[in-house]
Every structure is written in C-alpha cells, then in structure tokens.
Amino acid sequence: MAVFALRSDDQYLVDTDGGSYVVDAGSDTCTCPDHGIRGRRCKHLRRVDMEIGIGRVPAPGERVAACAVCGAGVFVPAREAGAVLCGAHRPAVGSFVRDREADKLLVVTGVTRTRADEYRTSDGTRISDYGTNAEYGDHEPVVEAVYVGNAMRSPGPLDVSGRKRYGFPASRLRRLAPDERPHKPVIGI
Template structure:
C-alpha cells in the first residue's frame, strides 16, 4: 500500500461554495468568490457546476469546456478553482480517489488502483517504519502493509489475524500490517537482514509509529509468543 495520500481539508460539500479571497484579483478572485461545486470524474477530469452552467475540466491537459477557455484560450476560473481545491485537499488529485480510513473513519485520498481497506496519513505505515506493539510494547520494523482485512488475512497456522485473542480489541475490518521484531533483526546482523526475519501480522491500529525507531530498544521481546505469524 502506498502512502501518497492527502487528507481532505474539509468534508466534501454537495452544494456550490465560495472560498476565502483576500488579496486576489481578476480570474483568481472570481475562481474563489463565485459559487462552484467541483466533482471528480473516474477519468481524472472534473465537473464544475456553477450558476451559469456546468463545465468539464482536464487539469493535466489544462483545458476546460467553458467559452472563456474554448474561445480565448484563457486559464479560466474553472481551471483555477479545480487547481485550488486539489491543492487545498478538498478534492482528490488526478489518479486518486476518496477512501475512508479503516481506523478513524476520516476521508483520505489514495491512488485509484488501490483496493481493500485503506489508512489515512495519521494511521498509515510504510515499509521501514519503526512501530511499537500496543500489547507487548515491543519494537518492530514494518515490512509491508497488505490490502487484506484482519478477518480475512490468514497466518501460517491457517487462522485469520482477527481470531487471535490478543487482537480482540482491534477491528477485523482493518488492513493487516506485516512487521518483524527489531531484536530478531539485530540477532541476524542488522537492518539489512529484515527480509530474513520472521514476519508477524497485526491489525493496523495495534501498532503505533515510533519516530526515533532503532534507538528505542527497551521492552523489545526476544520472542513473539501469542502473535500472529505471517
């Protein structure tokens, strides 16, 4: 799972809205002060609904179906409005779609091709992140964020991760994060050996990031009793 996501600045509206416009003039001012509703399309274009009409904007192609752009070739207020809303995280950028974080329920943006449960920036992980297990206080290194739910992902024992007693307090709908214990990595010779260490699967909310990772070694267990081996 990649993490090129952007948490929306505010909930999506189903009505035309205006934006703060202090210090702007011309088309940039109109792009903010005129009520507009921007909706992303599946082909990475955007529909812009206004009081005078509805237009289609291609942000990557820098085009709009409005007369101002079609006749004058101008960077019209609709193009500007879409660019503003993308920059401010109000609508997903091209190649992305809306999704809901499986941990907190906040809306987030993820690449269009991604399927399965998703995580927002606050609750997401990336390979190489150092994390702490909330149950054992052990330090681990993330190796992969899967697209499988905890009640679907099966361990080497043939059991879903969500079925383990130690995971009873975490959501079965959450994506499973695979990780290795830091102590086992060190025993094998250092971080270059992460791929050789035994992997374990965890519901995403069972882990929390540790900013200073490898410097925190206290509490890291030598074994992983009761954990879900991947």
C-alpha cells in the same frame, strides 16, 4: 468558487456565483461559455489546477478513500481497491513500533491493503480470528512486522532477514515517539 471531484476520473464540478460548470482536467476543457466561445483557458480550469496542486481535491486518476483507523480522507489511485491508511496511521517500512498487546518492540516489514478479516497466515488462520486482535478493526489493513527480541543488544545494524514475520491489524501497533525510537539501522527487510 468551490471545486468538487466527480466520479469520472478527470472531471470536476466548479460552483460559482454565476453557475456550475464541469471541468475535464484530462482534456483541458470546461463547459463555461467563456471557454466554449473564446476557446481559451478559463478561470475554472485554473482553479481546478490550483485545488489539485494544494491537495484539496484528488488529481486525475485518483479518488478519496477513508483511512481504516480514523476515517480521514486519503487520495488513492482510482482503480485501486483495499483498505488504506492515512499518513498518521501508516508506519514506514523499517520503522520501529510497539505491540499494544505484548508491549514488545517490532520492526515494520510491510504494509498491505488486505483487511485483517481477509489476510490469512501460513496455517490459514485469519488475522482477525486471533483472540489478541479482537479489540481491533477487522476492516483495518494488515501491517507485517518482526519482533526485535534480543537482537538490539548485538553490535552493528539490526538484521531482520530470516526472522518470522507476523501480521497485525494496523491500530494494534503503536508508532513510537522520537525519544522512544532506537537509533539502530535496520537491514534485511
């Protein structure tokens, strides 16, 4: 039995040896004769529930989008637009990353859905127009971050409030391996 999400929010195609049926997860119905005649919950409805539960197909109200960095499938809200990142390429807010161009340490303050060729800085420049971003995808979402600088030497938590926030194409920032990560709490994000 194979299950495929249809473009309609809550509908799935279930292919079996005996035929193909449409399951509507929102109304808990199936086009199979078993469901129509007996009016009971059929194996196709149960199979769709199982596939949703283990993450093989998007849940009702979700769709599959491609990660802007690697192309892997990511479930997102059906009506949400913009660039997306998979778990491997989406840094957590508050995490430390390294700028591939400047080899400097930063703290992530936000992950947007706005593409680098659409995101503009305060002076109106697109992130993709900066020369140091030429090697990174214009289609990638922008990650906002602050440079840590000398603040790591200060005692106590790292306070990033008041520091200038910069935007970067997602793949320009490298996530740190566990042994590279500073063990310092971050506040003021």
